[in-house]
Amino acid sequence: MKAPLLRWLSAPDLSRVSQLQLLAKGVVEGVSGGLHRSHHIGSSIEFKEHRPYVPGDETRSIDWKLFGKTDRLYIRQYEDETNLRCTIAIDQSGSMRYAGSRCNGISKHEFAVRLAACLAYMLVNQQDAVGLATFDSKIRTYIPPRSRPNHLQTLFEAMSVSKPGNETDLSIVLQSLLNHCKRRGLVFLISDCFGDAAAIVKSLALLRSNYQEIVLFQIWDDDEIDFPFQTRTMFRSLELESHQVLIDPTSLRAAYLENLQSFRRELQQGCMQNRVDLVSVTTSDSYSAVLSNYIAMRRNRA
């Protein structure tokens, strides 16, 4: 059996991802140095402002040169840089088990895991803290963010045991994720987001209001996008086995695609309103390419 890292990531993926750097859009909380700005004023080297001295301040913080010039006591304040606390949430509901005919046998869940592995590898390499949450109808696994290099092995092992199967309710899961993400951070939500779009958007807004930056990777299979079925088909639900419908796909295709557009539009508008990055990807895409494209776009946007 391959090592978890090599199992999920190929050598070209690793080489491509290792050169990426993900920057948080806003300030993040952290104690160790990193790439990201923090609202904690500390001993970093980047000057922020002066303020008048008040009793109780450390005397080492007094700017004696300015005292000599102005004959007043001012305190020098520096902006602190810290590491990023990232949580990767992987949807392991039954719907993620779908693997179409045009995706080389990779299910949406496998694609999500590989994408998450790339993210974790990239973030750990830039000394950010990375945590993992897997969920279906509730959070099944939660690993708090760590920035130690050997934490990556923990994450990969957790990913490898993740099995899709049950129903999902993303809105409830996001609300329960709040209990684990009490500090500022970045949440990578990798899911197909199947469910009530309005409820999902509402939960995203709640998570967003708790100082969490959210990047939502919505995973699609090509079959779910263009609905290519021609013959009479019995569609059996991946989440609830008793739920099945026998239909003529040709007659329903137009309505299906219309519903798909509507669903995506609603989710997209909700994400935009709450400043959530929504990245729609299909399982036929290269996950490393998707990730690099997204980071490049994010960097340009910043």
Place this chain on the structure above:
Amino acid sequence: MTLLNGLLAFGAAAFTIPLIIHLLHRSRYQTVEWGAMHLLQSSRNHNSRRMQWQQLLLLLLRCALPILLALAMARPLLQSFLSEDGQSAMSMAIVLDDSMSMFTTDQPDAKDSVKTRFSVACQSAAEILQELPAGSNCIVLLGGAKPEALTGQVPDELASKLSEVGKRSIPAGEFNWEESIQTSLQWLATSQHPRRHLVLISDFQKHEWTSILSPQPERSDYGTIRPEVSFLSVSPNTESTTLSQPLNLSVHAVDVTPSILTVERPASILTTLGNHGATQSDGVVVAVFVDDLEIDRQEVFIAATSTTQIRSRWSPKQTGDHVIRVQILRDDQLIADNHFSTSAIVQDPIPILLVDGDRRSEIMQSETDFLRLAFSPLSLLSGEKGDVFLSKTITPEELSESTLKKYRTVCLCNVREVNDVQQKWLHDYVEQGNGLMIFLGDKVRTEQYQTWPTLSNNGLRIANYATRMKVRSEPAESPDSQLSSVDGALGAGGRIRTQQIEFLPLREMSSASLNSLASVRFEYRTPMELDPAALKIPSDASVAVRFEDDQAWVLESRIGKGRCLWITTACDDDDSNLPTRSIYVPLVQKLAAFVCNAAPPDTTVVASDRWMRTINASKWDPDGPTKQVRVTKPDGQVVTVPLAADGNMQFNDTRLLGPYFATLVGSKPNLSSNESRRNLSLEPMVVCARSQDWRSSQESNLTYLTPGEMAKLTANCNATSSVSARELLNTFRLNWHGREVWTWIWTVLVLCFLAEMGLEQSLSPRLKSKSVPDTRQSVRGSMS
């Protein structure tokens, strides 16, 4: 609903093909484990019901296509009860029996107020016609003798005509139901209406229908649609038998002898009477009328179901055509057969010229003495008038062209030789339509006759002559045979071959009787050998009568309009015992009448047969337009027919029984003293139409089909039977009527086909894929 091509309707079973395909298609599907059920479910909620209806509609359309196609090809006849939709137009052919039996009255005592069955039939037919729906077309055929169609554009017009026809009292010939039905079916086959009816109104005499009381093969001459056949009987619906028949006397036939009548020549009128009733009839008064003048009245007794004959004498007073009518002066159930009419033609004596080649002063020694006696027996023996022929004897030297013009026939009797000029006269004389008889006796110089020009060279000769010879004959059966032996070569055959006489005038003389040629013995003859090839004789020269050794006795040739007869024996008793036989007089008279076309034309014709008459109209307005003949039919109707250039008149419409009078139309010629009115055709010409021979005709036998036989007939013909027009109309109303609707079905079929194509296209995946957005590109491009 009736299917005209019912077998093709089984093609409707093909509707199961799309149904089976649909069911098989339903049972076969793939299974996909699917995640985005929420998208699918909402789509299904929106569309599933509509799509189900569309699929169901498509299935119905596909099932309907073969059903409609099969129905259209099966030519359905949409039917409904008359009370609902009985006013659709129809075609109806009505065959009316107008034979003699239909003129029976059921209550003979009150004849003024009682109608004949024919009038009842006409009234019933009119009633049926008046009840026909608007737009219907119909035909009425009078079925007696030769069927006659009453013309009319609309049923009401025909109904009014029928009321007029119903007043007629003149019957037609025997009911020709077979030709009537055939004509009706042919007319119905060309009809445009799908509702077709054939109504036959008759009294259903037993003898007419006995032939089809046994099961008959189905007719196939009615075209595509078999018409409904209905019988309407106007006869009493009882188990009638011959024994129960009421009084019914009839005049079967009237025969006038002799066949050639001349003024003052006594004629015999033989009347055959019959009694079809079950009781004998005493004191039946029978009157004989000639030209409506009663010439005889007799009282006869006729036993039950038997016949009797009466004979009346009539001595014609003037030439011309006469109508002889025999009338039973007693009313019975069928009055129409109580009288019978025939016609008799009284001619002028036929002038005949006898050229005697062996004239002697002794009595009965001249060559022509026997002929003179045979042609004019009455005047020569008893000094009475009435001879058919008026003869004159001359010598060969007296034969001239001017003399010939006065006679219709010339007899050269043992004339030694005829010079070339006389031959030419005689040739022209015959060519103009007169007759020539040449008797070859012992005076004849055959060498001179052999030099005559042949027929092909405008001459008279048709054969080669041999030397007069003696023939060997068996002893004569008759004791008065006193033939003596004379010189000459011995020959064979002194008897006439009577078995094979096809010569029309002498055909009836071949039978063994007093008037038979079998008793005649010949001793001498002048052989004539007919050699058409060598002499280039046309085919209208032939040997008419032969001896038993196959040698010719009588040879016949046609020259122009006339005839020439060569008799190889003399006309006196030198060569045979013929002049001493009783056959001699009729034989020479028949030969003379035949050779000059003196036989009277037909005096009666069978109803519907053609009446042909040669009319001398040469002096009627010779420079005028085409001559016409006005024919007055027995019912008084007048018809004008053209007269052919050769003087022949042809009249075909003789279906009514009774006398037909024909008169020339135009300016009449002036009557000169030496010509009779008859020769100038000033008098009307008459022919009487009669039924078939009374021995085979049973029109007067009022025996009808019994109810059981009628039911059998109805079943055999797959028909319905009624006894009144009202009952027949009620039967119509109870039956189905219909309209052919295949054109509608074709229209629906085409519409269904177009709808199926449209629906199929609207449900086509390819078409749908063009109408939906490319969500794949939009997903890939979205990264917010």
